[in-house]
Amino acid sequence: VVDNAVDESMAGFCDTINITLTEGGSCIVEDNGRGIPVDIHPTEKIPACTVVLTILHAGGKFDNDTYKVSGGLHGVGVSVVNALSKRLIMTIKKEGQIYRQEFEKGIPISELEIIGKTKSAKESGTTIEFFPDESVMEVVEFQAGILQKRFKEMAYLNDGLKISFKEEKTQLQETYFYEDGLKQFVKDSAKKELLTPIISFKSMDEETRTSIEVALAYTDDYNENTLSFVNNIKTSEGGTHEAGFKMGLSKAILQYIDNNIKTKESRPISEDIKEGLIAVVSLKMSEPLFEGQTKSKLGSSYARALVSKLVYDKIHQFLEENPNEAKIIANKALLAAKAREASKKARELTRKKDNLSVGTLPGKLADCQSKDPLESEIFLVEGDSAGGSAKQGRDRVFQAILPLKGKILNVEKSHLSKILKSEEIKNMITAFGCGIQESFDIERLRY
Numbered sequence: 001v002v003d004n005a006v007d008e009s010m011a012g013f014c015d016t017i018n019i020t021l022t023e024g025g026s027c028i029v030e031d032n033g034r035g036i037p038v039d040i041h042p043t044e045k046i047p048a049c050t051v052v053l054t055i056l057h058a059g060g061k062f063d064n065d066t067y068k069v070s071g072g073l074h075g076v077g078v079s080v081v082n083a084l085s086k087r088l089i090m091t092i093k094k095e096g097q098i099y100r101q102e103f104e105k106g107i108p109i110s111e112l113e114i115i116g117k118t119k120s121a122k123e124s125g126t127t128i129e130f131f132p133d134e135s136v137m138e139v140v141e142f143q144a145g146i147l148q149k150r151f152k153e154m155a156y157l158n159d160g161l162k163i164s165f166k167e168e169k170t171q172l173q174e175t176y177f178y179e180d181g182l183k184q185f186v187k188d189s190a191k192k193e194l195l196t197p198i199i200s201f202k203s204m205d206e207e208t209r210t211s212i213e214v215a216l217a218y219t220d221d222y223n224e225n226t227l228s229f230v231n232n233i234k235t236s237e238g239g240t241h242e243a244g245f246k247m248g249l250s251k252a253i254l255q256y257i258d259n260n261i262k263t264k265e266s267r268p269i270s271e272d273i274k275e276g277l278i279a280v281v282s283l284k285m286s287e288p289l290f291e292g293q294t295k296s297k298l299g300s301s302y303a304r305a306l307v308s309k310l311v312y313d314k315i316h317q318f319l320e321e322n323p324n325e326a327k328i329i330a331n332k333a334l335l336a337a338k339a340r341e342a343s344k345k346a347r348e349l350t351r352k353k354d355n356l357s358v359g360t361l362p363g364k365l366a367d368c369q370s371k372d373p374l375e376s377e378i379f380l381v382e383g384d385s386a387g388g389s390a391k392q393g394r395d396r397v398f399q400a401i402l403p404l405k406g407k408i409l410n411v412e413k414s415h416l417s418k419i420l421k422s423e424e425i426k427n428m429i430t431a432f433g434c435g436i437q438e439s440f441d442i443e444r445l446r447y
Contacts (some may be wrong), residue, residue, distance in 0.1 A: 001029040001078055001128050006154055006232055008033030010284060014125075018078045021167040026087075032125040036096035039111065047112045049092060051261075053082045053103060062285055062345040078128065082106045084137065094119045105133060132435040144172060152176045154306055156185040157232050157282050163178050178237055180213035185280045192221045195276065195332065196325045201314045203352035207285045214245065216279035218329055222336075224274040228281040230298050231289050239291070239298030240328065241307050245281045248311030249273060256319045257330050265338050272336035281307065297356055345417060366391045366401040371446075378431065400447065402431050 014033035021027055037048035044051045056079055082088050092099040092295035098116040099410035102109050116307055118124075132140035144167050151163045155176035162177040165245065178184045183198045200215035228235045228242040250270040257268065283303060291299040319326040361367060364387070370376045378400040381390050387403030394401055404424045411419050416437075419425055433446040 001027075001081055001130070002151070002154070003232070004078055005031035005126070006158060006161070007030060009158050009233070016164075017161055018164045019147070019166070019250065021144065021169070024170045025140065026129050027132075027142060028127065028129045030125065030127040034391040035092045036090075036126050037125045038092060038094055038099050039346060047098070047101075049090065050101065050108060050112060052077060053079055053090060053101075054089070054106060054108065055079060078411075079106070081128075081130055084133055084206075086133040091129075093118050093125050095124075109247075142167075144170070144273050148174065150352075153234070154232055156181040156280075157229055158288065161394045163332075182213055182280045182282060186215045186217055186278055189225060189227070189280075190217065190218045190219050190278050194219055194326050195377055199315070199318055201310070202348050203310050208302060210286040210303070210306060212307055213282045214279065214307075214311060214314075216249075216277060217323075218276045219278055221276045221312070224277045226274075226277065226279045228280065228283075228298075230283045230285065230290075230295075231269040232282075233295055235296055235298050236296035237291075240300055240304040241281055241283050241298050244304035244307030245311050246270060246274065247276075247304070248308040248313075249315055250310075252312045252315035252319060253329060253333060255316070256326055257333065260326075261330055261334070264332060265334055266341045268333040269340075272333045272340060275336040276332055283307070292363075300322070360430075362402065362430055364393040364403050364427065366394075366396075368396060368398050368400045371399045373445055373447055375447050376400065378402060380428070400431070402427065404428075 002019060005014060005017045008031055009017070011033075014031050016032045017029045018028065020030075028077045034053055039048055040046065041048045041051045056077075058294070080188050082103050085103070086105060088103040090099075090101050090103070097114050098118060099112055099310075100110075100115045101112045119194050130166070134140045148165060151165050154381060155161055155163045155178055159179060159181050160177075162175060164175045168172045181198045186198050186200075187194075187343055195218045198215055198217045200213075202211065202213040226238075226245070230239075230241065247270075251275050254268060259269070283298070285300070285303070287305075288298060289300045291297040319329070330373065333392055346384070364384075367388070368376045376398045379394070379402070380391055381387050381401060381403050384403050384404055390401045390403075404427070405423070408424055409419060409422045411425065431446070434440055434442060434445045435444065
């Protein structure tokens with residue numbers, strides 16, 4: 001029901017929505033939109049508002065231009081609310097008249113009737129009060145906390161829309177209203193200090209009738225938090241619009257780094273660009289294509305290119321015009337790249353150390369037959385020729401020979417990553433069997 005009211009707002013005809021959870025167990029949703037049409041429907045031969053309340057997908061029976069964009073989540077509208085309510089009362093203010101009709105379990109129990117006149121000819125809107133049917137649903141109590149979060153989200157996404165929420169039982173009363181909602185959304189979502197000002201922009205693509213609005217900032221955090229929406233529906237799995245946003249952002253920042261910062265460190269990748277990012281991407285479009293039934297991922301292919309180009313152009317412009325903030329963003333990405341490389345090297349080092357602990361014995365090792373470290377011994381000899389002589393003169397029962405070539409690295413003055421690049425040292429570590437550093441265990445010594 002609230003989605004329908006927000007659709008009126010997106011169409012430009014509503015700026016106030018009031019929601020009340022009554023002590024009697026009902027929910028009242030009131031808006032100051034145009035009011036549901038009351039004239040006789042041309043094919044159903046009953047008032048259009050009755051059609052909307054009683055027939056599935058009734059929205060499709062009206063002119064496509066009435067709502068150019070819509071967030072009706074399930075495409076079935078208020079008729080499902082009516083069907084799942086033991087009682088529903090619809091009140092419409094339109095063209096100076098006040099209309100009323102009642103329903104029980106989705107069926108009209110009264111005709112649409114005029115019950116009075118509005119205070120002024122310009123006054124309009126729709127009020128729906130419904131009582132959930134406990135014979136159909138096990139739980140009929142409204143979760144105020146969930147509703148608060150959703151209504152606040154809707155206000156963030158629709159500048160200038162005032163949403164008031166009231167719960168009579170707890171006397172909770174809140175109003176959500178934002179002149180620049182997405183910027184406030186980013187600010188309120190930030191868990192750590194902002195490193196940059198909030199960058200926001202919007203654009204309308206007339207050809208596809210797609211409105212694109214973006215707000216973003218960087219925080220002193222390591223995690224990314226990108227929220228995306230289509231027609232006020234949260235796309236928790238992302239989709240083409242979110243992919244386009246990240247493509248455009250990465251392209252602009254990487255281009256800035258390449259052109260303005262000389263560094264010997266690793267070049268950042270898109271994952272590094274997203275570290276500390278907090279962003280909201282909101283699209284309002286006609287007939288979006290979603291993947292799956294949950295509408296949690298946008299599939300409209302053209303959205304990727306639209307969003308990517310807009311974001312690239314705007315971020316490129318911002319970086320050129322704001323050198324101080326540009327350096328902060330670039331350095332954040334460079335540090336992320338450095339940390340990623342360090343983490344990668346640490347993982348590789350750990351794997352190498354683990355492999356040395358349990359690895360296959362070196363091919364040049366002439367091992368002894370005995371497995372008892374108390375009686376076996378190993379000789380390290382220089383070069384294959386010395387190794388050949390030693391192998392001939394040894395007692396193979398308890399004496400092992402490991403030939404080494406060249407000058408051995410001074411491990412006291414070398415970093416572990418360099419040490420483990422030496423085949424000779426790796427062969428010794430593997431042959432001895434004790435491991436190194438934290439995994440070193442003298443009890444595993446083989447000789």
